[in-house]
Each structure stands twice: as structure tokens, then as C-alpha cells.
Amino acid sequence: MVDIEKDIRSKMFEFLYKLVLAHPEGVISSSEINNFFFDGEQIKLIVQTGIRKPVFLGAALTIRTTYTSPNSRPPYEDSMDKSGLIRYKYRGTDPLHADNRALRTAMKSELPLAYFIGIAKGMYQPYFPVYIVGEDVSKLEFMIAIGETQTLSDTANTINIQRKYELHMSKIRLHQSFFRSRVLFAYKNQCTVCKLKLPELLDAAHIIPDSMPDGDPIVPNGLAMCKIHHAAYDRNILGITPDLVIEISKKVLSEIDGPMLKHGIQEMQGKKIHPPTSRASRPDPQRLERKYETFLESA
Ligand SMILES: [Zn+2]
Structure with missing residues (x-):
């Protein structure tokens, strides 16, 4: 049966x-x-x-x-x-x-x-x-x-x-x-820096790491990023101001290397990230500021 x-x-x-x-x-x-x-x-x-x-x-x-x-x-x-x-x-x-x-x-x-x-x-x-x-x-x-x-x-x-x-x-x-799902969904499955749309190469980056206070797994503490920009953001090679402007560390800006460095990193200097259209899903300016301070300190 x-x-x-x-x-x-x-x-x-x-x-x-x-x-x-x-x-x-x-x-x-x-x-x-x-x-x-x-x-x-x-x-x-x-x-x-x-x-x-x-x-x-x-x-x-x-x-x-x-x-x-x-x-x-x-x-x-x-x-x-x-x-x-x-x-x-x-x-x-x-x-x-x-x-x-x-x-x-x-x-x-x-x-x-x-x-x-x-x-x-x-x-x-x-x-x-x-x-x-x-x-x-x-x-x-x-x-x-x-x-x-x-x-x-x-x-x-x-x-x-x-x-x-x-x-x-x-x-x-x-x-x-x-x-990851909530962040990628909010960012329409694209890197907020370079707009890459390959889900296999996209991560949800924490603005404040999850090991720290305020490192909550909520969308305003996240940024959808491709693997390269995620790593660059975590290591303070790439910074994001509370006004959503991208800054590249001076050390890296002056280096001369292949097209990935030139187009993928250096040319992002001064551009704005692409935030979600929904206000509630946008990155939290206070968290961005705290993370941006660590970028400035490590420069
Ligand atoms: Zn990217």
C-alpha cells in the first residue's frame, strides 16, 4: 500500500x-x-x-x-x-x-x-x-x-x-x-559598484562585519557586490562614503597593472554606487560612515 x-x-x-x-x-x-x-x-x-x-x-x-x-x-x-x-x-x-x-x-x-x-x-x-x-x-x-x-x-x-x-x-x-538572498534581491542581483549581474560571482557584503556589534544580518547593513569588489571593500582597497561615493586607496590608485586594476578598480574612483530603489533597503549612512573611517585609517 x-x-x-x-x-x-x-x-x-x-x-x-x-x-x-x-x-x-x-x-x-x-x-x-x-x-x-x-x-x-x-x-x-x-x-x-x-x-x-x-x-x-x-x-x-x-x-x-x-x-x-x-x-x-x-x-x-x-x-x-x-x-x-x-x-x-x-x-x-x-x-x-x-x-x-x-x-x-x-x-x-x-x-x-x-x-x-x-x-x-x-x-x-x-x-x-x-x-x-x-x-x-x-x-x-x-x-x-x-x-x-x-x-x-x-x-x-x-x-x-x-x-x-x-x-x-x-x-x-x-x-x-x-x-545573501535578501540583499541580492534588494540590489536586483547586481554589484552595487560595477553592476555585474552574474549571481555566481555576487556576494552580500556586510558593511559592519557580523562579528561586531551592529553587524546585523539586515539589508541596510549589506551591499551586493561582486567577489572582487567585496574583497576590495573588506580590505579597504575600496571605500564608500556615507554619500555613496566610491574612493580607491591612494596606494592602489598609483599602481600600474592590467585591465582589471585599471577598469575594475581605479576607474571606480569618484563614481557613485548603485543603491536599491526602495528607501528601506538602502545602506545605513551611519554604518557606512563607521566603515569609511576604517578605510581612511588604513590609507
Ligand atoms: Zn563589482
Whole structure:
């Protein structure tokens, strides 16, 4: 007998895995995610209420966290506990609400789900598999582990797509890729210095490093940059004033070398960076100023 709960999950992960491969930037529209078919029927994977349980299933299939403004920390960050588990709020306050019961069923049966985190309006980054590994009734929350194996039973291991995806997944990657996605999305996938548009060569640079206070993984502390300009910015070869003007260190300006140095670095002197059009996503002038001071000091 085919277990429909496992069958649909295995097909859903396969579908999502293909979508992720087709979108190297990792951000996918809800309409594409919702274009999933099971037994010839379209099954929307993202719904307004957050918790998705098709009527023919006993356990929840997907969960969603909505997009937050560029100035706030990514939603899971505020809700990640010390052990690295994500705290996911109940639907409403009734533990016996149908959606909460559907999550509990997934937990008891150790069935994996897909988790969609909003990056921008209507745009999501999928995480799968995720497991509901506990419940905190007093806080009206479930605990969610992303791509973890230690809590899995053999039944879950039959979903082999998970193994492939686990290679890509860790909590560190979750932090980094989430920041990268939000920043690259805000900068329309181009280097803010040279406008290079190859996602494979783009990074989300921190203005204030994440090891320092104020080094938050939020869009106003980020700049989308190609690998060369990212490295040049981190090493103070390239500076950016709070007015968004690019400065090149004097040492490097006077050097004579090939076309990369000439066109890629030296000719950027005095030009302005290309900030996001959305005001909330623009680089924070105070953070830019602090970083610019370190550029001046090292000159
Ligand atoms: Zn660049």
C-alpha cells in the first residue's frame, strides 16, 4: 500500500529541489512554488494562513513565515533558540485548532515538511526537509529543526531527496544564504559598484562585519557586490562614503597593472554606487560612515 503522506512529501521535495536548481539565487515566487501537482491535481504549497494541510492528509505539509521589512532581522533569527531550533508560533491561541493539530500529527509521525521563508513580497526561500521536533504549550510554539537527521526515524530516511539537500544545508548556511538572498534581491542581483549581474560571482557584503556589534544580518547593513569588489571593500582597497561615493586607496590608485586594476578598480574612483530603489533597503549612512573611517585609517 502506498503511504500517501510519504508519497506526496517525496514528490514535493523532488519538485522543490528542481526549482531550487533552476533558481541559483535561491529566491522563488509563490506562483512557481504553488505550481505543484500531485495525482494530476494542483496542490498549492503556500497559503495565506501559514500552515498548509491538504484535506486528504492528516499531517501538515508546509509552513510559511511572512516577509518582514528590510530593517528587521530575518524572522527566524529572532525566534531561533539556543539549541538552534526555530520557534514557530501556533495558529492563534487554541492548541486544538485544526492547523495546530495538523502540525502535531506531523511531529508525532516524524513526517518532514517544507518551510518557506518570505524574502520579499510574494518571493520565498524554501527549506526542506524540516521536522517538528517539539512543542512548548506555555509559549504556544512548536520547535522546528531544519534538515537535521538526529531526530529522524527510518521512515523519514526513505526520502532520499533529503540526503542530496542536506549537503547544502546547515544552520550557518541558513544564516548566510538568507542574508545573501535578501540583499541580492534588494540590489536586483547586481554589484552595487560595477553592476555585474552574474549571481555566481555576487556576494552580500556586510558593511559592519557580523562579528561586531551592529553587524546585523539586515539589508541596510549589506551591499551586493561582486567577489572582487567585496574583497576590495573588506580590505579597504575600496571605500564608500556615507554619500555613496566610491574612493580607491591612494596606494592602489598609483599602481600600474592590467585591465582589471585599471577598469575594475581605479576607474571606480569618484563614481557613485548603485543603491536599491526602495528607501528601506538602502545602506545605513551611519554604518557606512563607521566603515569609511576604517578605510581612511588604513590609507
Ligand atoms: Zn563589482
